[in-house]
Amino acid sequence: MQILTQKLIRNGWPQDEPADFIDEALLVKTEGIVDNDNERTVWQEWKLDGKVVKRGAHVELKKNVIAEGIAQMLG
Amino acid sequence: MANTQALTTAAKVQFLNGSHAFGAQAANGVRTVTTKDDFFIALFLASATRNASDTVYSTTGELAGTGNYTQGGKILPNATAPTNDGTTAHWTPSGSVTWTALTSSGAFDAAVIYNNTATAKNEVSVHTFSSQSITAADFTLTMPTNNGTTGLLRIA
Numbered sequence: 001m002q003i004l005t006q007k008l009i010r011n012g013w014p015q016d017e018p019a020d021f022i023d024e025a026l027l028v029k030t031e032g033i034v035d036n037d038n039e040r041t042v043w044q045e046w047k048l049d050g051k052v053v054k055r056g057a058h059v060e061l062k063k064n065v066i067a068e069g070i071a072q073m074l075g
Numbered sequence: 076m077a078n079t080q081a082l083t084t085a086a087k088v089q090f091l092n093g094s095h096a097f098g099a100q101a102a103n104g105v106r107t108v109t110t111k112d113d114f115f116i117a118l119f120l121a122s123a124t125r126n127a128s129d130t131v132y133s134t135t136g137e138l139a140g141t142g143n144y145t146q147g148g149k150i151l152p153n154a155t156a157p158t159n160d161g162t163t164a165h166w167t168p169s170g171s172v173t174w175t176a177l178t179s180s181g182a183f184d185a186a187v188i189y190n191n192t193a194t195a196k197n198e199v200s201v202h203t204f205s206s207q208s209i210t211a212a213d214f215t216l217t218m219p220t221n222n223g224t225t226g227l228l229r230i231a
Contacts, residue, residue: 044212054211059207059214059216060219064165064227065082065200065202067087067090
């Protein structure tokens with residue numbers, strides 16, 4: 001299956017033309033998760049010859065921002 | 076330099092002045108607001124300095140307008156009006172936001188929410204996350220559950 005990647009030139013492409021759809025089998029895929037009080041992030045990365053050619057992420061925000069409402073006493 | 080998660084101080088003052096309409100009020104509300112404002116979210120580089128002292132949206136430190144990113148960011152879906160959960164008022168965008176086939180101009184770790192209806196594009200809040208560099212792929216921001224504990228903006 002071919003996937004969309006950063007357009008690049010590599011020896012071995014037909015006529016060494018820039019290619020942006022590359023056979024996924026040629027790529028090294030890495031996945032990771034960051035899960036803490038602030039976020040849950042899942043990322044995926046694909047490398048070709050050690051160079052990142054595609055990287056996506058899904059960030060789920062967990063930590064909100066807050067204003068403390070205060071009604072001061074009179075007197 | 077770093078980005079710091081915060082509800083901006085200026086926005087707190089503007090809340091007291093009734094400057095932001097996250098939802099349209101009914102006719103028997105405190106005042107009649109028939110049209111809610113448009114709130115946008117924009118992505119900022121990890122090298123930027125966005126924090127509670129910000130007052131208005133600015134492109135300083137924002138991702139460059141390249142690689143399928145448009146400066147100014149995207150409009151936040153806002154189908155759910157502010158409400159309360161016990162004694163805490165809260166508001167959360169009603170859906171996630173995705174930048175499709177994005178190649179970011181650098182590593183970024185913050186999203187800024189601002190009022191795009193306001194002439195000055197007043198900044199409301201800064202939200203931080205782990206630094207991300209995106210290459211030829213989607214980047215999605217999903218919002219927390221909209222309640223008094225986890226809603227994105229809260230007044231307790």
